[in-house]
Amino acid sequence: MPFEYAPALESRAIVDIKPSYGLFVDGQFVEGHGTPFKTISPATEEVLAEVAEADEADIDAAVKVARRAYDRVWSRMPGRERAKYLYRIARIIQERSRELAVLESLDNGKPIKESRDVDVPTVAAHFFYYAGWADKLEYAGRGDDPQPLGVAAQVIPWNFPLLMLAWKVAPALACGNTVVLKPAETTPLTALLFAEICQQADLPPGVVNIVTGAGATGQALVGHPGVDKVAFTGSTEVGKAIARSVAGTHKRVTLELGGKAANIVFDDAPIDQAVEGIVDGIFFNQGHVCCAGSRLLVQESIVDDLLERLKSRMSTLRMGDPLDKNTDIGAINSGEQLKRIRELSEVGDAEGAERWEVACDLPTKGFWFPPTLFTGVSQAHRIAREEIFGPVLSVLTFRTPAEALEKANNTPYGLSAGVWTDKGSLILKMASSLRAGVVWANTFNKFDPTSPFGGYKESGYGREGGRHGLEAYLK
Ligand code: NAP
Numbered sequence: 001m002p003f004e005y006a007p008a009l010e011s012r013a014i015v016d017i018k019p020s021y022g023l024f025v026d027g028q029f030v031e032g033h034g035t036p037f038k039t040i041s042p043a044t045e046e047v048l049a050e051v052a053e054a055d056e057a058d059i060d061a062a063v064k065v066a067r068r069a070y071d072r073v074w075s076r077m078p079g080r081e082r083a084k085y086l087y088r089i090a091r092i093i094q095e096r097s098r099e100l101a102v103l104e105s106l107d108n109g110k111p112i113k114e115s116r117d118v119d120v121p122t123v124a125a126h127f128f129y130y131a132g133w134a135d136k137l138e139y140a141g142r143g144d145d146p147q148p149l150g151v152a153a154q155v156i157p158w159n160f161p162l163l164m165l166a167w168k169v170a171p172a173l174a175c176g177n178t179v180v181l182k183p184a185e186t187t188p189l190t191a192l193l194f195a196e197i198c199q200q201a202d203l204p205p206g207v208v209n210i211v212t213g214a215g216a217t218g219q220a221l222v223g224h225p226g227v228d229k230v231a232f233t234g235s236t237e238v239g240k241a242i243a244r245s246v247a248g249t250h251k252r253v254t255l256e257l258g259g260k261a262a263n264i265v266f267d268d269a270p271i272d273q274a275v276e277g278i279v280d281g282i283f284f285n286q287g288h289v290c291c292a293g294s295r296l297l298v299q300e301s302i303v304d305d306l307l308e309r310l311k312s313r314m315s316t317l318r319m320g321d322p323l324d325k326n327t328d329i330g331a332i333n334s335g336e337q338l339k340r341i342r343e344l345s346e347v348g349d350a351e352g353a354e355r356w357e358v359a360c361d362l363p364t365k366g367f368w369f370p371p372t373l374f375t376g377v378s379q380a381h382r383i384a385r386e387e388i389f390g391p392v393l394s395v396l397t398f399r400t401p402a403e404a405l406e407k408a409n410n411t412p413y414g415l416s417a418g419v420w421t422d423k424g425s426l427i428l429k430m431a432s433s434l435r436a437g438v439v440w441a442n443t444f445n446k447f448d449p450t451s452p453f454g455g456y457k458e459s460g461y462g463r464e465g466g467r468h469g470l471e472a473y474l475k
């Protein structure tokens, strides 16, 4: 007799969401001159707040403010002084971690378990880590006296709103750059709370500026002639457009784009551990993860056993209210993303793959998609080639390590991969032959600020995290 969990709701009383938000420029909230937009909770479609849209004039003002702060204050400040601000920000993030986690889950739809235990602690860790670098940049491998680039234009997606902000802002500031950052249209609230944290930390005005809006605002920001560096995380399509728009300018660029990672399970793998890793690889954050293990490659001899255990484990995943501490799977971030997931899954059906999904009642309000897997997938199927960016796993099989490698590398992407086997030699062989920026062995989705992250091929260029992450922000 399976037991039921009683609801364990995290209180939202800790967050004080204002009815409307302005842009954060020069250390203050100011009005935007575009058309304000609403941000909603994707779990309930409740409107959370109205947010200002930055138009071209607002972007111009923010970039000028960032330039002034760069010239007069931040680039001249000794690294050990910049470090103090970064440490202070890290400490405030820890102090306000519950508030940040609740707000992130409300605005994004991700389970509180994840925002509380993964996103926010990793955000603080990034600020601590790069605070440590600020006075040691001569050891970064960029010469004796490495210099910052200037004003960084940073554009981030909605899947890890605050974590992507941290990946971008912490190294930029540690190296002496100032920033203008645009969060995604559907998830601006934690970036705006971060703006308040900058005020609380007495960060000099203009060092961090947050401009909200949608694609047009991002385009105006990266296209502004006054920025020296563009850092973008998002889709490969927009990444390509950005690369074209900055070609021939003085701007330096890093791009973190999409992925279609192979998660490869050999017949000698610890199978229950592998099942946990497969579940984490594709269902963590509703599969809205650029490095998600969305292509499962299983050695043919164990596929039946593995799929049986995987389905049984998937059936125990709890889907529902993101603020419930028992929830494993939250809401899809937007109606638009849900439509895309549905469409690609229907293409999977039409192309002859076999769909299996967890039987569960979906809430009537909000955007939901059950954990799903497709078997009978061939390499030619679109669900094996294109990024679905949702809780959908495509299962393929292989017989030999060579075939696994061939299939794993048969993708335009190259962000991450996973290998499950008992043999160390096989791990090393696979890791060195997989064309992927990160290869996890007998684990998946492990992130640490000391470890560089980034892609090959159409997954982008440049690295974030670790000492490598400093290169993106130093001459
Ligand atoms: P997206 O459409 O490319 O959006 C990313 C950001 O760029 C958003 O802030 C977006 O604004 C903005 N933007 C849209 N058009 C733009 C333009 N022409 N110029 C400048 N900025 C523009 O990506 P998404 O679909 O929202 O996010 C999911 C994608 O991000 C997936 O493909 C995923 O793989 C990728 N991703 C990669 C990583 C990584 O580290 N490699 C991490 C997370 C996500 P609005 O969305 O507000 O309109």
Ligand code: MG
Binding pocket: none
């Ligand atoms: Mg988008």
